[in-house]
Structures are given as C-alpha cells and as structure tokens.
Amino acid sequence: MTDAADGRAAHPAHDDLQYDRIGGDYELSKLLPLTRFVERPSVLDLLADVRGRSVLDLACGTGVYSRHARRLGARRVLGVDISPKMVEVGRAAEEREALGVEYAVGDGTELPRLGDFDVLLAAYLFNYADSPETMGLMARSCARNLREGGELRALVAHPDYDFARPLPQRYGFSFEQAEDPAHDGRIRVTAHTRPPVSFTAYLPSGRVYEEAFTAAGFRDCAWSPVRLATEGVLEFGPEYWDDFTANPPWVLFRCVKGAGDSRG
Known part of the structure; x- marks a missing residue:
C-alpha cells in the first residue's frame, strides 16, 4: 500500500491538517476524565465483538483505537487518517509495540476501495462534514469499504448538544460555537491538556x-x-x-450496509 490510501497526497476539505500542528500532543487528551470514562469505554463497546473480523479505523488519529482493535482480536486493522503527522505517530507506536496494525494517509471524503471490511469505526470523522454534500461523500467512502452487511460504528458530537449549558472544564473539554459566515454549525473543541489542544469541527x-x-x-x-x-x-x-448526563457532548451512530447496494 502506498503512503496515501488513494495513492496520492490527501487534500483536506477545510483545516483538517490542523492535526499536523497538534501531532502527538493529541494523545494527552486520552488522559482527561471525559475521554477516560466516557469516550474510551464507549468506543471499546463499539469494538467489543471484533475478534476474528477486519476493522477499518477511519480518522484513526494516532491509532489509539486501532491498537485496541488488534488487542481485542481483530484479524486485520487498517487505520487511515488525513493527517500525515497523526499517521506518523501511529506508525511510531507500532514500531515500539508491534501489533500488526497497518496505517495509511487518506481523505475520508474520497477514499478509494481499500477492502471489504466487516466493521468501520469512525470516531469524530463525521464532525468534519461542513455540508450535507460532504457528509454524502463520507457516507459513500464508508459504503465503498464495507462488505454487504458490514457495520458502520461511529462516535460523533451530539447533534442536540446545548451550548447554553456548557460542560464544566473539570471534565477536560469545552465546546463552543464558532463564528463562520460560510458554514452553519461550526464549533471549536478544546481539550484542556497542558498545553491545551484546540481544533474546529462541525455539528451536522x-x-x-x-x-x-x-x-x-x-x-x-x-x-x-x-x-x-x-x-x-x-x-x-x-x-x-x-x-455531563444532563447534556452529553457525544452520541453513538450506527448503521449497516444494505444487501444489494451497488452505489459505493
């Protein structure tokens, strides 16, 4: 496989390469209360039955959950992210502890067919859809890479999150509406690590x-x-x-690739 999952350099739909600036600092967010006790157990629940199955971790970041999938017995795991820096961090982790995770750079809006995977994990990917059209491109990329009956399992920002009731920073994260005349629903997410890590996303x-x-x-x-x-x-x-329980910032979204689909 080439370094880029599409055989060429990925190009972001907006500031996706903001993660190149974050790099390995992003892994510090996995130590915060909200990630330790909500994100992590929720994503591991999504991976609970992957033993013997193939998993595509799309928008894998530094590969935290790609590695978990292998530890849970997945027979093949491919982690794909648009950020070369994030993929570099994932590959460095694979060098330190060889689990057999594959990594590639690729854009979730135009991913080619990389295989017929049983499970496609997408943590936060769809919050980079800045329009319904972009979401449609992402959905088709997912369909292209799942077998018939394969399952999409996603952790996403809650579409009904109430910004008038912001989460206390004690949980480790803050979510704010960001001014953007070109796009509705743009948000700024800050992980209150040391130093803090911030990035922009959208709330479809x-x-x-x-x-x-x-x-x-x-x-x-x-x-x-x-x-x-x-x-x-x-x-x-x-x-x-x-x-948190009164206003959860995240929710799980699942669906199944239907039999007879040929639109991928």
Whole structure:
C-alpha cells in the first residue's frame, strides 16, 4: 500500500491538517476524565465483538483505537487518517509495540476501495462534514469499504448538544460555537491538556446523517447514548457527572450496509 490510501497526497476539505500542528500532543487528551470514562469505554463497546473480523479505523488519529482493535482480536486493522503527522505517530507506536496494525494517509471524503471490511469505526470523522454534500461523500467512502452487511460504528458530537449549558472544564473539554459566515454549525473543541489542544469541527443534524447514509445504501440507522464507566463514578462520585448526563457532548451512530447496494 502506498503512503496515501488513494495513492496520492490527501487534500483536506477545510483545516483538517490542523492535526499536523497538534501531532502527538493529541494523545494527552486520552488522559482527561471525559475521554477516560466516557469516550474510551464507549468506543471499546463499539469494538467489543471484533475478534476474528477486519476493522477499518477511519480518522484513526494516532491509532489509539486501532491498537485496541488488534488487542481485542481483530484479524486485520487498517487505520487511515488525513493527517500525515497523526499517521506518523501511529506508525511510531507500532514500531515500539508491534501489533500488526497497518496505517495509511487518506481523505475520508474520497477514499478509494481499500477492502471489504466487516466493521468501520469512525470516531469524530463525521464532525468534519461542513455540508450535507460532504457528509454524502463520507457516507459513500464508508459504503465503498464495507462488505454487504458490514457495520458502520461511529462516535460523533451530539447533534442536540446545548451550548447554553456548557460542560464544566473539570471534565477536560469545552465546546463552543464558532463564528463562520460560510458554514452553519461550526464549533471549536478544546481539550484542556497542558498545553491545551484546540481544533474546529462541525455539528451536522441527525437528519443530515440519516439521509446521507440511507442514500449511500445503508439501513438500520440508529442512535444510542455513550456510556459512563462505573470506574468514573467510583473515582469522582455520581454528582460530579450531573452536568455531563444532563447534556452529553457525544452520541453513538450506527448503521449497516444494505444487501444489494451497488452505489459505493
């Protein structure tokens, strides 16, 4: 496989290469309360049954969950990200601990067919869709890389997040609406690491997701809540999490590639 998943340099739809500036600092966000006790257990739930299956981790970042998928017994894992720096960090981790994870640079809006995967994991990918058209491109890229009956499993920013009730920074993250005359729903996410890490994304509606994936040949689109791990409640106490449970910033989105689809 070439360094780029499409055989050429990926080009971002907006400032996707903001992650090249973040690089390995992004991994520090995985130590924050919200990632430790909500994101991590929720994504691991999405990977709970991958033993013996092939997994495409699209928008893999530094490969944290790609590595988890292999540890959980996935027979093949390919991590793809638009940021060469993020992929470089993932490959360095593979050199330190060889798990058999493959990595490639690629753009989720125009990914070629890389294989017939059983599971496509997408953590935060779809929050870089700055329009329904971009979401449609991403949905078709996903369809192109799943076998019939293969499953898309995604962690996304909650379309109904209430910015009037912001999360306390004690959870480690803040989410703010960003001014952008060209795009509705642009947001700024800050992980309050040392130093803080910030990036911009978008907040598509639930309807945009469902219409795009249905048009790309998916069925059984469903939403479910993220999971707060019992360990987080034990460590901080139940009241600590009241603001999170009242206004969760993330939600899970799933669907299945329908039989007979040829639109990928």
